[in-house]
Amino acid sequence: MKKIEKEKLLRHLEEKGNLVRLDRARQDPLSVTKSSHLPQEELLLLFRINGDKGVEIRVPEGRGGKILFGVSPCEARAVDLLDLTFLRDRIDPYYKRKREDNVLFVLACNKPRSTCFCTSFGYGPFSGKFGDVFMVDIGDNLLIDPVTEKGSKALEGLELEEATPSDLEKMESLKRSAEGAITTVNIEGISEKLKKMFLDEIWADLAFKCVNCGACTYVCPTCYCFDIQDVERTNWGYRERVWDSCMFPIYSLETSGHNPRPTGVERMRNRIMHKFSYYPELYGEYGCVGCGRCIRACPVNFDIREALETLKEVEVAA
Amino acid sequence: MRENPYVPYPALLKRSYFESDDFSLKTFEFELLDGNRIDYIPGQFCEISVFGKGEAPFGIASSPTEGHILKFTVNKAGLVTTALHEAEEGSILGIRGPLGNGYPVEKFRGKNVLIVGGGFAFTTLRSLLVYLLNSRSDYEKITVIYGARTPGLLLYREELFEWEKRDDLKVILTVDREFPGWEKQVGFVPQVLERTAPSSKDCYAVVCGPPIMIKFTLPVLEKLGFKPEMVYTSLEKRMKCGIGKCGRCNIGPKYICKDGPVFSLAQLAELPEDY
Numbered sequence: 347m348k349k350i351e352k353e354k355l356l357r358h359l360e361e362k363g364n365l366v367r368l369d370r371a372r373q374d375p376l377s378v379t380k381s382s383h384l385p386q387e388e389l390l391l392l393f394r395i396n397g398d399k400g401v402e403i404r405v406p407e408g409r410g411g412k413i414l415f416g417v418s419p420c421e422a423r424a425v426d427l428l429d430l431t432f433l434r435d436r437i438d439p440y441y442k443r444k445r446e447d448n449v450l451f452v453l454a455c456n457k458p459r460s461t462c463f464c465t466s467f468g469y470g471p472f473s474g475k476f477g478d479v480f481m482v483d484i485g486d487n488l489l490i491d492p493v494t495e496k497g498s499k500a501l502e503g504l505e506l507e508e509a510t511p512s513d514l515e516k517m518e519s520l521k522r523s524a525e526g527a528i529t530t531v532n533i534e535g536i537s538e539k540l541k542k543m544f545l546d547e548i549w550a551d552l553a554f555k556c557v558n559c560g561a562c563t564y565v566c567p568t569c570y571c572f573d574i575q576d577v578e579r580t581n582w583g584y585r586e587r588v589w590d591s592c593m594f595p596i597y598s599l600e601t602s603g604h605n606p607r608p609t610g611v612e613r614m615r616n617r618i619m620h621k622f623s624y625y626p627e628l629y630g631e632y633g634c635v636g637c638g639r640c641i642r643a644c645p646v647n648f649d650i651r652e653a654l655e656t657l658k659e660v661e662v663a664a
Numbered sequence: 665m666r667e668n669p670y671v672p673y674p675a676l677l678k679r680s681y682f683e684s685d686d687f688s689l690k691t692f693e694f695e696l697l698d699g700n701r702i703d704y705i706p707g708q709f710c711e712i713s714v715f716g717k718g719e720a721p722f723g724i725a726s727s728p729t730e731g732h733i734l735k736f737t738v739n740k741a742g743l744v745t746t747a748l749h750e751a752e753e754g755s756i757l758g759i760r761g762p763l764g765n766g767y768p769v770e771k772f773r774g775k776n777v778l779i780v781g782g783g784f785a786f787t788t789l790r791s792l793l794v795y796l797l798n799s800r801s802d803y804e805k806i807t808v809i810y811g812a813r814t815p816g817l818l819l820y821r822e823e824l825f826e827w828e829k830r831d832d833l834k835v836i837l838t839v840d841r842e843f844p845g846w847e848k849q850v851g852f853v854p855q856v857l858e859r860t861a862p863s864s865k866d867c868y869a870v871v872c873g874p875p876i877m878i879k880f881t882l883p884v885l886e887k888l889g890f891k892p893e894m895v896y897t898s899l900e901k902r903m904k905c906g907i908g909k910c911g912r913c914n915i916g917p918k919y920i921c922k923d924g925p926v927f928s929l930a931q932l933a934e935l936p937e938d939y
Contacts, residue, residue, distance in 0.1 A: 390670045393715045400697065400756045401674050401715055435922065436669045436907040544916075544936040571911030574670075574904045578716030585670075585718075590910070598912055600902050601742040604875075606939050616914075616938070624917035 348506035349487045349513055358504050359413050359451075369416025369453055369483075375643055377567035379421040382412050383428060383444045384570055386589050390440065394582045408440060411447030413500065420464045420637040422452045422476035424567035430629045431570055449500050450477030452493075456520050458527050461638030463651055466531040472521040484516045531651050532658075533622070533632070540623035542662045544615070552653050553614035555646045560591035562640035562648070563617070568633050571597070592616050618653065665702070665761065669907050672713045672758030673700045675734070677751055683737050685816030689784055690749050691725070694734045694759060704728055704762035705769055706791035707898060707926045711906050712736065713758030714747040721903045721921070724762065725787040727794035734759065737787045737819055763906040764925045767792050767870060767896060776805040778862050780881055782853045782873025783812055786819045788898060789872050793827070800832055807862045811838040811853040811877075815846050836860055854880035857888075864889035871897045882929065892929035899925050901939055915939050 359365050368378055394402045425445070432441035455462070455471035464470060474480035478497030482489040489509050492498040509517075563569040573590040577583050590597055593613050599605045607613050625633030634650070641649050666673070675694040683689040692712075696702065702710075704724055713719040720742070726735035740749045751757060769792070777796060781789045789810075796803050808827070812818045818837065828835040838849035838856045849856050853873065869890050871881055878897060885895055901913040901920050908922030916935045918924065927935075 395715060395756070401758070403671060403674065403758075405668060405671060431909055436665075436909075438909055439668045440670075544938075570909075572904070572909075574719070574910065576713075576716050576718045583716040585713075587910075590912070592911065598902050600900075601745075606901065612938070619916075620914070624914065627917045 347482075347489045347491045347509040347514065347517075349484075349489050349509045350504065350506050351486075352483070352488050355488060355490070355504065356415070359415060359500070362413060362500060363449075364412045366412050366414050367416060368414060368418075375565055375639065377421055377424070377565065377637075377639065379414060379417050379425060379450070380428070380567045380570075382414060382448055383425060383441055384432075384572070384589075388440060388587050390574065390585045390587055392582070392584045396581075408443050411444075411449065413449045413451065415451045416453045417450045417477055418455055418637070419452055419469065419471060419473045419476050420455075420462075420635040421567050422450050423467075423469060423473075424635045424637070425450065426476060427568045427625075427629075427631060427633060427635070428570055430631070449479070449496055451479045451481060451497075451500075452477035454480070454482040454517075454521070455524055456483060458524050459638060459642075461641040462528045462636065463531050463638060464636035465525060465528045466533055466636050467632055467634065470521075471524040471528065472517075482517050482520065484513055484520065487513070489513060489517055529651065531636075531654050533654055536654065536657065537623050537626035537632070539662060540619055540657070541627075543657070543660065544619070546660060546662065548656065548660050549611050549615040552618070552656065553610040556593075556610050556614055556648055557646055558593045558595070558610050558613065559645060560593040561643040561645065562650075563591040563593055564589060565639040565643040567637060567639065568621070568635060573597075592620070618650075618657075622654070665763075669760070670905070672711065672719070672760040673702070674698065675757050675759040677753055677755045677757055678733065680751070680753055683819050684784070685814075689737055689739050689817075689819065691735060691737045691819075692748065692751075693726075694736075694757070695732065696734070696759065697756070701732055702734075702759075702762050705766035706795045707767035707788050708762040708764050709788075709906075709925065710734070710736070710759050710761030710763060711903075712738075712744070712748065713760065714744055714751065715758060717747040718744045719758065719760065720744040721763070721906055723788035723791070723898065723925075725790050727791045727798065729795055729798035737784065739784055760906065763921060765923065767898075767926050769795060772796070772868050773802050775803065776863070776865070776867035777803055777807070778867055778869040779806070779808045779810075780853060780857060780869060780871045780873070780885075781808070781810040782877035782881075783817065784819060785872040785874065785898075786810055789870065790820055790823070792870060797827075797833070804866065805834070805862075806832075807834045807836075807860070809836045809838070809853060809857055809860060811840070811849075811851075811856060813840045815839055815843055852880070853877050854884050857881060858884045861888060864891075864894070867894065869895045871895065892933060895929045896926055897929070897932075899927060899939060 432438040621633035679693040904910040908919040913920040
């Protein structure tokens, strides 16, 4: 690893482009990393109706690249998970453009929160394989290591020093203490088990205190469900996508009045199943990164870690 | 489909007319502008945009063998469909597609095909039937059983009556109860299916209709010896993007818009009952 003074790096990045600092206001309730790739409201197209001459459709250019500085490893991993939806099959051009333009400077988590459980998913607060550049704050300096070519390019022109053995020792000790502060939930086998639990009664227990506010899904860095809506003006208008939530009744309500997920029970089941059963089945990865945002945002103290423990306890017929 | 899958093709509404005598269903015929064409197979769907109101998914009722006019039959029910019903001929709307997988028409080659439809779910079945009839000799026996509540609610009546006359095709039409002037079958689709008792030998069945019809039809097919992998149906759920991104139309890990809407009963048996 190399090392550099933080101020020097920041000055360099400020000159490079649109620098977004996440290292100061860390652990935002909303994931800025998610909204930088999938904004809460995003223009898909503009249209103008020209009488007999037809409809003119225009696709917005989209904004230029951001340098996201201080992304936590969990959020960077979450973007990799979003890729599985938006960059496979039919590629989503709006997402792709941002994904290609944005540069993610990941900062190892020195001080995890009590709600963190990232270590349950085979990585940790010092995992250096996500985003474009990996950094560790060792006090006076940042240890720094490019992960991707895009990351190397962002560092071009900077003089980097070699990290000394004592720097690396410092990093190791920070890593040990960070990892030690994190709860690990043993989720081995949960996805296979959930496949047999669709009709289990436990969902009613889990959903009991949930008020279906959807906060968990809005703060979740891997939740991506969206709605598409038109806004109409006189002879012109636009179509945008906005975040939606599987916790809302209208999300799956059909025009006929039929709703396949009419109560909070079915909706809770779908949210958990999606992350811990459907995601693994489709991609071989859990759809949760253990960031704990949903736990912090929940108004009724629903704790996904407890839910996972509960699900593990349930006995299912083989 | 375009490179940007969210951008519709501008489409001219060439013709629209009421399809049912209660004025709830209208058929729309579109022509894509600017020389655009889409290649589709029966059972696929499109998102129709009424600019400013939104878009909604509809099964394609025309067959690719009929030329470039795209046909849809739409029930007036919500915001977009109401705006669509009110759209004047000559208006320009948007069409995105084709979306979804469609019926496995290649598998039907050299086989018998049974088409069972109910109510206004006959749209993609019409597409399928026209498609099969276009190269009639590629398929063995074709049987159609189609029912509605009243004669006036049967879609594509004139065509149905013409098809009825053909001797290379068996068309059985039914209405739920006696109706003045109706001399064809009377009874619900599952009952008529049971009475007709088509052979399941080398036969694929395609079933589309309201949930209640499907519910009572499937056991009859089973009794007739149809294996789950020989029975196909087309599912619906609330949809937005149509390309497996926006999330809402999932059944377990599958998305109706992308992995469906056509599934065999064997495939559905693997999925949770979440629809």
